[in-house]
Amino acid sequence: MKSPKSFRLHIGLFGQRNVGKSSLLNALTSQEVSIVSDIAGTTTDPVEKPMELLPLGPVLFIDTAGVDDEGALGQQRIRKTRAVIDRTDLAIVVSNAEVWGPFEEKLVEQFRERDVPVLVVFNKTDLYPMRSCMQNSLAGEKLKTVETSATTGAGIAALREAILKSAPDDFINRPAIVNDLVGPGEMAMLVVPIDKEAPKGRLILPQVQSIRDLLDGDSFCMVVKERELREGLRRLNTPPKLVVTDSQAFLKVAADTPPEIPLTSFSILFARHQGDLAEMVRGAMAIDQLQAGDKVLIAEACSHHPIGEDIGTVKIPRWLTQYVGGKLEIDSARGRDFPDNISDYKLIIHCGACMWNRREMLSRIMKARQLNIPITNYGLTIAYSLGIFERALQPFPGALEVYREALRKRAAKG
Amino acid sequence: MKSPKSFRLHIGLFGQRNVGKSSLLNALTSQEVSIVSDIAGTTTDPVEKPMELLPLGPVLFIDTAGVDDEGALGQQRIRKTRAVIDRTDLAIVVSNAEVWGPFEEKLVEQFRERDVPVLVVFNKTDLYPMRSCMQNSLAGEKLKTVETSATTGAGIAALREAILKSAPDDFINRPAIVNDLVGPGEMAMLVVPIDKEAPKGRLILPQVQSIRDLLDGDSFCMVVKERELREGLRRLNTPPKLVVTDSQAFLKVAADTPPEIPLTSFSILFARHQGDLAEMVRGAMAIDQLQAGDKVLIAEACSHHPIGEDIGTVKIPRWLTQYVGGKLEIDSARGRDFPDNISDYKLIIHCGACMWNRREMLSRIMKARQLNIPITNYGLTIAYSLGIFERALQPFPGALEVYREALRKRAAKG
Numbered sequence: 001m002k003s004p005k006s007f008r009l010h011i012g013l014f015g016q017r018n019v020g021k022s023s024l025l026n027a028l029t030s031q032e033v034s035i036v037s038d039i040a041g042t043t044t045d046p047v048e049k050p051m052e053l054l055p056l057g058p059v060l061f062i063d064t065a066g067v068d069d070e071g072a073l074g075q076q077r078i079r080k081t082r083a084v085i086d087r088t089d090l091a092i093v094v095s096n097a098e099v100w101g102p103f104e105e106k107l108v109e110q111f112r113e114r115d116v117p118v119l120v121v122f123n124k125t126d127l128y129p130m131r132s133c134m135q136n137s138l139a140g141e142k143l144k145t146v147e148t149s150a151t152t153g154a155g156i157a158a159l160r161e162a163i164l165k166s167a168p169d170d171f172i173n174r175p176a177i178v179n180d181l182v183g184p185g186e187m188a189m190l191v192v193p194i195d196k197e198a199p200k201g202r203l204i205l206p207q208v209q210s211i212r213d214l215l216d217g218d219s220f221c222m223v224v225k226e227r228e229l230r231e232g233l234r235r236l237n238t239p240p241k242l243v244v245t246d247s248q249a250f251l252k253v254a255a256d257t258p259p260e261i262p263l264t265s266f267s268i269l270f271a272r273h274q275g276d277l278a279e280m281v282r283g284a285m286a287i288d289q290l291q292a293g294d295k296v297l298i299a300e301a302c303s304h305h306p307i308g309e310d311i312g313t314v315k316i317p318r319w320l321t322q323y324v325g326g327k328l329e330i331d332s333a334r335g336r337d338f339p340d341n342i343s344d345y346k347l348i349i350h351c352g353a354c355m356w357n358r359r360e361m362l363s364r365i366m367k368a369r370q371l372n373i374p375i376t377n378y379g380l381t382i383a384y385s386l387g388i389f390e391r392a393l394q395p396f397p398g399a400l401e402v403y404r405e406a407l408r409k410r411a412a413k414g
Numbered sequence: 415m416k417s418p419k420s421f422r423l424h425i426g427l428f429g430q431r432n433v434g435k436s437s438l439l440n441a442l443t444s445q446e447v448s449i450v451s452d453i454a455g456t457t458t459d460p461v462e463k464p465m466e467l468l469p470l471g472p473v474l475f476i477d478t479a480g481v482d483d484e485g486a487l488g489q490q491r492i493r494k495t496r497a498v499i500d501r502t503d504l505a506i507v508v509s510n511a512e513v514w515g516p517f518e519e520k521l522v523e524q525f526r527e528r529d530v531p532v533l534v535v536f537n538k539t540d541l542y543p544m545r546s547c548m549q550n551s552l553a554g555e556k557l558k559t560v561e562t563s564a565t566t567g568a569g570i571a572a573l574r575e576a577i578l579k580s581a582p583d584d585f586i587n588r589p590a591i592v593n594d595l596v597g598p599g600e601m602a603m604l605v606v607p608i609d610k611e612a613p614k615g616r617l618i619l620p621q622v623q624s625i626r627d628l629l630d631g632d633s634f635c636m637v638v639k640e641r642e643l644r645e646g647l648r649r650l651n652t653p654p655k656l657v658v659t660d661s662q663a664f665l666k667v668a669a670d671t672p673p674e675i676p677l678t679s680f681s682i683l684f685a686r687h688q689g690d691l692a693e694m695v696r697g698a699m700a701i702d703q704l705q706a707g708d709k710v711l712i713a714e715a716c717s718h719h720p721i722g723e724d725i726g727t728v729k730i731p732r733w734l735t736q737y738v739g740g741k742l743e744i745d746s747a748r749g750r751d752f753p754d755n756i757s758d759y760k761l762i763i764h765c766g767a768c769m770w771n772r773r774e775m776l777s778r779i780m781k782a783r784q785l786n787i788p789i790t791n792y793g794l795t796i797a798y799s800l801g802i803f804e805r806a807l808q809p810f811p812g813a814l815e816v817y818r819e820a821l822r823k824r825a826a827k828g
Contacts, residue, residue: 185645187636194629201623208617211625211637215608220638220646222601223625228634231599237651 008050008060009171011163012088014081014107019094020123021063023150028053028160046084054369055276055362056164056171062088085110090167091118097128108143117166120145121159126152157370164362172359177273178210179217181262181395182241188214188221191229191245191253205354206266210244229256242395244269247379248311254388262395267379270352275361275377277399279369283376284384285406286347292326294346299333299364301353311378316349319385338364348375422464422474423585425577426502428495428521433508434537437564439475442467442574460498468783469690469776470578470585476502499524504581505532511542522557531580534559535573540566571784578776586773591687592624593631595676595809596655602628602635605643605659605667619768620680624658643670656809658683661793662725668802676809681793684766689775689791691813693783697790698798699820700761706740708760713747713778715767725792726765733799752778762789 013021029051049061064081085091091111095104104120111118120138122130126149138145146162148155164172182188192207203211214221222240224232226249233239239261245253247265257263271280290296298312317330333339342348348368353361368375376384383392393400427435443465463475478495499505505525509518518534525532534552536544540563552559560576562569578586596602606621617625621637628635636654638646640663647653653675659667661679671677685694704710712726731744747753756762762782767775782789790798797806807814 185642187646187649192629194626201626203622203626208622209615212608212615212617215606215637215639218639218642220636220642222634222636223629224634225629225632228599228632232601232634235601235652236649238649 008058009053009056009167010060010062010087010089011053012062012064012084012091013094014064014085014091015094016099016103019096019099020150021094024094024121024123024148024159025049025061025063027148027150027153027156046080053160053163055279055366056167057276085114085116088116089171090163091116092121092163093118094121094123096122096124097130097134100134117168118144119159119162119166122147123150125149125154160366161363164359164366167359169357169359172362173357174273176217177206177213178242178244178269179213179219182214182217182219184218186219186241187236187238188219189229189232189240189243190221190223191226191243191249192223193226193246193249195248206270206352207246209354210266210269226252226256229253233257247382250383250386250388250392254391264392264395265379265383267352267377268383268392268396270354271377271380272396272399274353274356274358275350276365277396278402279365280376280380281389281393281399281402282406283347283349283368283374284380284389285403286374286376287320287323287381287384290320290324290328290346292324293329294324295329295331295344296320297331297333297339297342297345297348299338299348299350300335301351301356301361302335311382312349312351316378316381319381323385342367342373343371345373348373349381350375350377352377352379422472423470423581424474424476424501424503425467426476426478426498426505427508428478428498428505429508430513430517433510433513434564435477435508438508438535438537438562438573439463439477441562441564441567441570460494467574467577469693469780470581471690499528499530502530503585504577505530506535506577507532508535508537510536510538511544511548514548531582532558533573533576533580536561537564539563539568574780575777578773578780581773583771583773586776587771588687590631591627592656592658592683593627593633596628596631596633598632600633600655601650601652602633603643603646603654603657604635604637605640605657605663606637607640607660607663609662620684620766621660623768624680624683640666640670643667647671661796664797664800664802664806668805678806678809679793679797681766681791682797682806682810684768685791685794686810686813688767688770688772689764690779691810692816693779694790694794695803695807695813695816696820697761697763697782697788698794698803699817700788700790701734701737701795701798704734704738704742704760706738707743708738709743709745709758710734711745711747711753711756711759711762713752713762713764714749715765715770716749725796726763730763730792730795733795737799756781756787757785759787762787763795764789764791766791766793 013025015021047063049063051059051061053059062084064084088111091107093104093107100122108118108120120143122128122145125147130147135145144162144166146155146159148159150156178188190207190210192203211221211223222232222236226245233256239258241262243253243257243261243263245263245265247267250265254263268277271277298316300312313332317328320328320330331339331345348364350361350364365375380389383389389403390400393403427439429435461477463477465473465475467473476498478498502525505521507518507521514536522532522534534557536542536559539561544561549559558576558580560569560573562573564570592602604621604624606617625635625637636646636650640659643666647670653672655676657667657671657675657677659677659679661681664679668677682691685691712730714726727746731742734742734744745753745759762778764775764778779789794803797803803817804814807817
């Protein structure tokens with residue numbers, strides 16, 4: 001899915017020549033989908049590099065030329081660099097322990113005046129290690145610093161985490177939950193089963209947020225229990241653009257929804273909205289690789305009386321055990337208490353994290369990804385277990401392709 | 415509207431003969447709609463008196479014969495009285511300072527064992543004043559006591575308040591918000607405008623509660639903004655049973671809703687659910703009697719950043735002032751800080767109190783009623799001001815009749 005340039009987080013890379021801006025960029029993106037295109041520029045023009053920076057999504061790196069020249073050509077460069085400063089959402093000032101000085105301090109000052117978040121990267125730490133007096137002085141100025149070596153790869157994960165933490169909210173939090181799939185003046189059908197877990201007199205947050213999101217997008221919706229879905233559909237003279245159901249009613253809803261109407265679940269919407277759908281699709285498919293004795297982590301964002309308590313503590317463990325045909329070692333994590341060491345887990349299954357901001361969920365996804373541990377959510381696990389994964393992913397071509405690609409790979413392996 | 419017997423709060427009146435049970439009942443009901451019927455019984459049979467006890471609504475008083483007899487006829491009476499104890503939701507043990515003793519204490523004990531709330535009324539305080547040692551001893555036992563004189567009327571308001579406070583939740587909190595007006599398998603249309611006051615990413619509580627209430631009643635709904643209402647209606651091949659709108663969009667929604675479809679507002683639903691619709695209809699009509707210089711109290715249940723802040727503090731005061739054509743003295747009350755002395759007000763306008771339980775709202779309505787001060791809510795005030803009162807009351811025959819009766823009285827006065 002292409003993102004228009006304006007939706008991408010603009011990350012400006014600044015610094016003197018030869019501090020390693022380009023090699024840093026390569027190190028950040030080496031594991032990635034790769035740079036989509038390089039927009040060619042003259043030697044004085046900043047180079048724009050649109051790319052997918054996981055776990056953040058589409059970003060635009062603006063690689064400025066070195067901005068330390070003072071000559072005639074330098075003056076022109078400085079002017080162009082100033083123009084980049086003005087459209088930077090997040091600034092990375094690259095330097096090293098040898099050259100750090102007034103030039104960098106002035107750059108940082110300019111971003112602070114503009115309220116633009118700024119990260120200082122001390123690169124080439126293999127050649128120029130940081131001195132503690134310098135670290136203390138920077139800490140005193142409350143500068144966010146990361147030490148990296150593009151050559152050895154040290155600090156690259158920390159830089160990625162710092163970018164995630166510093167990115168402005170607007171780029172982290174996706175505006176749409178569902179209205180981009182429905183469209184203005186169009187209708188969605190929301191299926192909301194009321195079981196004993198449903199809190200009295202309320203709807204759960206993802207349901208409320210979905211209704212509100214549809215209204216915000218000039219869409220509207222019909223809200224039914226699964227038993228009234230057929231009657232609801234019968235009342236309409238134009239089919240809904242999309243049916244969204246609670247994962248637990250998936251089979252009944254799939255049976256009652258004509259195949260030409262796209263169908264998905266609140267969990268899948270929130271895997272996309274709060275996390276990363278493609279990553280979680282990959283995660284759900286890793287269930288097939290589980291073996292008896294494997295360690296699985298089930299993580300719940302709410303620390304007290306979560307809505308999905310018996311889903312996370314009873315239903316999913318029971319189903320996984322049956323599926324694997326042997327005992328799994330299942331750990332639980334609650335609230336902010338996510339284990340520091342997750343390297344032993346073969347799979348992490350997270351709740352929808354509807355109470356959290358996306359930044360927090362992306363941070364966990366990133367940690368799992370760095371260790372190559374599959375991560376998914378409750379709803380995707382349920383959808384996968386029910387065998388309706390493909391239908392539920394239909395509205396999301398990118399995620400569907402991830403699924404099909406994985407199936408093709410398996411088939412090729414035999 | 416008739417209430418089936420089982421929905422009425424069963425209030426058992428117990429006590430020795432001649433403590434004044436009947437006169438107490440008459441005092442409680444003298445201002446009321448009157449006793450609907452007396453079910454005749456033999457001298458030993460308890461007498462059932464169904465009535466409207468404001469502000470509670472339909473109750474069934476069960477007036478037991480004196481239960482102090484010890485003879486043959488007495489044994490039979492005691493047996494029948496025991497049967498009454500078993501179906502009592504709230505017990506009132508009537509006594510006085512002269513006769514209080516082991517008989518009453520044993521009665522109280524029986525209710526406590528059954529977890530039935532019990533009030534002890536010391537009647538005839540004009541003849542038998544309470545002694546402080548007795549009051550202390552009863553307070554030590556944590557007995558809820560009220561001192562009354564049915565003859566002078568003293569304590570009757572306090573007894574009414576104590577009944578309201580002690581009645582079990584199930585009788586105070588009405589189960590239905592809207593689903594009784596829609597019916598199983600039927601549809602309501604909910605109109606939810608999204609303006610700058612709407613909290614980001616959410617729906618306000620009355621809207622969520624209404625959707626949930628419809629699902630609980632096996633009904634379903636379509637949720638639209640006011641601009642999409644026509645399109646929503648156009649999509650349906652069967653009209654909705656009811657359209658419910660936010661009061662602020664009333665005129666547009668009334669224009670876009672065919673006249674044969676019943677229409678009301680969330681505020682009116684909540685005047686009924688959380689308070690007393692008929693009382694609040696009378697209250698709204700009192701706006702016509704306001705004159706420049708009158709004192710008006712605007713009461714908001716939320717103490718911090720209420721949703722309807724500018725409705726209560728700006729819109730309604732402005733509109734009232736214009737309507738009256740002169741300055742009003744408008745006071746504001748927030749949260750639990752309801753003024754002790756409300757006797758100077760000519761009108762009380764309350765928010766929908768969606769965050770409260772009904773008991774609390776009824777208690778305020780009762781206080782206003784005792785002083786004959788009209789009380790209404792924001793939404794009814796807006797509906798009245800927009801001139802769509804009659805249409806908005808159509809789904810509620812009882813409240814509509816209150817409105818029409820008041821109009822007839824005014825017309826008769828000339």
